[in-house]
Amino acid sequence: MTGPGLVEAANRLLDGHGARSGRSGAVALRAALVDLYEFWLHRAAAAAGVGTEGVALAAVGGLGRRELVPFSDVDLVLLHTGRRDLGGLAEAVWYPLWDSGVGVDHSVRTPDEALAVAAEDVRTAVGLLDLRHIAGDGALTARVREAVREQWRRLARRALPELASSARRRWERAGEIAQSAQPDLKHGRGGLRDVGLLDALAAAQLADRPSQEVTEARRLLLDVRTELRRNLRRDRDLLDPSQAEVVADQLGLADRFALARALSGASRAVAYAVDVALRVATRLPGTASRRVPPRTPVDDGVVLHGAEVALARGARPARDASLVLRVAAASATTSAPIAQGTLTALAESSPEPRTPWPAAARDTLTRLLGAGEGLVPAVEALDRAGLWGRLLPEWGAVRDLPPREPVHTWTVDRHLVRTCVEAARLTTTVSRPDLLLLAALLHDIGKGRDTDHSELGGRITARVAQRLGLSSRDGALLAAVVRHHLLLPHTATRRDIGERATVRRVVDTLDGDVTLLELLHALTEADARATGPGVWTAWRARLVGELVARCRALMRGEPHAAPERFTPAQRELAADAVRVGAGRARVRTVQGAPTDNAADADPAEVLTTVEFAVPRGASLLAPATGVLALNSMRVLSAVVREHGGGVVGVLTASPVFGGPPDPTLLRDQFARAVAGRLDLRARLAEKERAYAGVAATPRAAVLWFDDEAADDAVVLELRAVARIGLLHRVARALDEHGARVRWAKAAELGGGVVDSFAVSPSRGAPDAAWRARLERAVLEAALAAVPRGG
Known part of the structure; x- marks a missing residue:
């Protein structure tokens, strides 16, 4: 069998499993890939001469664990007992794989060499725990596998600090799967690398074997990773929202939110299991002082046992429903984790609090909730043990x-x-x-x-x-x-x-x-x-x-x-606009708007107040918002007032990135826009085209609110997808339909916006017919297709 034949066969497998639904399809696809690769490698190894005594081909990694997902590299080890002709034999195995385009991570080792490398390199030692025979001398593979595992049981304790620090560095880089909009299924906290860490600790007898909850989480992570790669036809482990929707459908879940919830629960179970396993492992004999840690009372029935919160001798969880709260509060306030044995004992025997709760239990709950950062791990521990839901069933x-x-x-x-x-x-x-x-x-x-x-x-x-x-x-x-x-x-x-x-x-x-x-x-x-x-x-x-x-x-x-309706400067600006019959603008920049709270907000936040003025009868809000959008400014609020023969608009905006634009440029662009010499529609369309590839599907809704504005105005609230120039297009639609705007507010919500306008008709009252016309115009403006270039 040739290399390309392997790739073609793998592609046919992917195509054949494309119509499968549910998680059984992902499991079947992984099993089929393992069988295919094993068959091909067995044939290639036999052709290269690996079938003799003293030579064996073994797999580690995903193939070693029988968890091969599409487009994974193949991790192989060629074992031998001292043969000198291994160079040519190894190349006869590797070259067909290289020619096929399959990624191969390979090594050639004697048993002693494998053990020596594993003794010096933790990552190699953990990888060799998955060693599985593929072809050749099966007894050799079995001896090396047993020797590697025996050595790991002896040396793993000294590797614990490196294992823990390596995991923490990885978490910092990849983030938590449970909280990520684009989770890293392999490297993220609670991902497949953490499942492997649990396996390694169990193999060293430093922790229990993974629980059923972790086993189910492992399968879900593998199923999602399998479908993600099958869809993309490449090796990717970051699940973005668009692919999540497809993967959810293929796994039989309602939508990407259902998938996200399932992944969150799975990854948090894995992450918590890793925390517990590392904590337990460091307390075992040989990893810390053998001296019995002191037991310091911290509350009724609760002690600090070494670095953990535990039950005091004589504590009776079956008769003390509030003991769970006291344990959690002690953990939260001392930042000491709850001992696993304590959680188990509480989960097995602690009753639900009687209704209504006694005052002491409420006080303890308040102390727990007010503990600060220590609350997060304390609640996580109770939740994973099934105790938090017992206290708060609505959770x-x-x-x-x-x-x-x-x-x-x-x-x-x-x-x-x-x-x-x-x-x-x-x-x-x-x-x-x-x-x-x-x-x-x-x-x-x-x-x-x-x-x-x-x-x-x-x-x-x-x-x-x-x-x-x-x-x-x-x-x-x-x-x-x-x-x-x-x-x-x-x-x-x-x-x-x-x-x-x-x-x-x-x-x-x-x-x-x-x-x-x-x-x-x-x-x-x-x-x-x-x-x-x-x-x-x-x-x-x-x-x-x-x-x-x-x-x-x-x-x-x-x-x-x-x-104050007008400042002297604004009155002067309005008078100037009337005098020259053209748009005028004045720009003021405020660094870090002040508040009463010293710990408040980002000190680098830049707010820019721009005051615009036009003669009465000329459009103000549409050109003003258009010019600001053209300069990548996000409008936060606008107030429009009349004075004498002019109209003044005070707009507050912040830069989308960088700093505010040059005031001279803003003044010039606004004057030209009011005079009709700057085609804002074309310029903003050009700017939108640059972002059209990542724009969300337009959607919008209009809501009306009475009695929320002064005089005869009503409030129109537009909820839509955030897009460049949206506020300008809506303001232009309001102008074209004779709506006077008293003020406007824009609030962003992730990828969406809520734009609010206090509007009134230029003539008459805001009756139903006028509202209907205005609503249609605003929706058309919000849903207008993003212009595309040639």
Whole structure:
């Protein structure tokens, strides 16, 4: 059989398995590839003369483990007992593989050489644990395999530090599979390399053999990797969202979100097993001091046993439902992991807390949630042992639930825990820190269902509050925090907070409750910080803080402080535009918008305020947003006001990358755009073409809100895919249909945007017919196809 014949046969296997559905197809494909490669290698080895005594061809890696996935390299070892003609024999085996285009990692070793290399190189030692006979002298392969494993059992303890540090470096490079939008199935934390690490520790008798949960996770990771490579027809282990949709369908899962959830659960099981295995291995005799570690009491029934939290002698988990919470709180506050034996004992005998919870249990829960960074591993340990769901049965709905918005870094359950970590830093800013921590834990508990997660979360929280034994008033307050946890950020980033109607609506929604307002303010910051980097910006912090300040003032009965309509400079700019009959612009750049919180936001954030002016009757918002988009500026807000015979627009924007554009260039481009000498439509189309290859499929929806703007204006809210020039096209459509824009806000959500406009007709009232025409025009502008070049 020739090399190309092997590749052709492998390709036929891939084609033949293309129509299979479900995970059995991936398993069958791997088995078929193993059989094919073994058959071909056996034939090639026999032709090269490997069939004699003292020479053997063996496989390691994926072929050695019988886990060969498509387009994998083949790892081979040619073993011999001292023959001198091995050079030609080895080339007779390797060359056909090279000629075929199959990647080959090969070596030629005597038994002593194999053991010597394995003794010096940890990676080689771990790789040789998978040694499996292919052709030739089977007894030789068996002797080397046994010798390698025996040597590994003797030497593995000293290799533990290198194994652990190597794994941590790999995790830093590849990230966590559970939290990645493009997980690395092989190298990521909780991936196949970590499964191999567990196998190596078990082979050294430093850890138990992988559990059934880890075994199932291994198969899922392999199935996904198999289908990913079969689809791409190349060796790739990064699963991007577009391929995830295809792989999910082939494995019989509903969609890529179902696949992400399955991968999250699998990888977290593997990652936790690795943490436990490395921790247990380092405590075994020969890896640390043989002195019995001290037992230091840290709570009732809980001790710090060496570097781990454990049960005290005499602790009775079967009769003490709160013991689980005390163990977790001790772990979180000391940053010491919970001993595996303790988790096992609690899982086997700890009862569910009685309803309602006693006050001591609630206090311990508050201490746990407020522990800071130590909360994350403590909850992970309880969750993996099945104890966290026993305390909070509602957790099952969000466990490993992937986020629907790309802006989110974490799965929903991890996001809730991370929000508690962030909220713990803000407990001194509120009068009820206990309710803030509980709200952080529960604010997204309603996600994962086809309904408004805030409303559902509020109802779920009311039930949880009753079970926890909160008073009826505290339970209602906690449920209100969860129900309204998006009110402040949505209002601040999508409405004009300078309008009294906007502030009044927020105050009325909160029934004038100052405590509820302060809890929502703290939760808004914690939620944003726990969402992902760059979400809690100085701009957002300033807007939310200003909205809260205006709400407080209204709750105290103070008169509404309306923003100054025009500064002297703006009046001068408007007068100049009227005088010359052309567009005018003034640019001011603000570095790192200030907030009340010193720990706030990215200090490098750049906000640029651009003031535009045109004579009355000329278009302002469309050319202004177009010019800013042309210069890669992201518009955050716009306020348009009339003065005398002119119109002034104040737009706040930030650079998509780099710094703000040259003010002279902006002024010149705006004047030419207003005069019709700059074809913004063509220039933006050209800019969009450069990004058309990665643009998402256009989709959009329009919502209307009454009584959220002053006078006769109504609020039109466009939800669409973020695209260059979108705001310009929508503003142009509003102009063309006679809509006057009082203000506009733009909020980005990962790959999507929410653009809000307070609009009114130039004549008459905003009746149903006018709204329908305007809605059609806005949707057409948002859904316009991305221009493509020739």
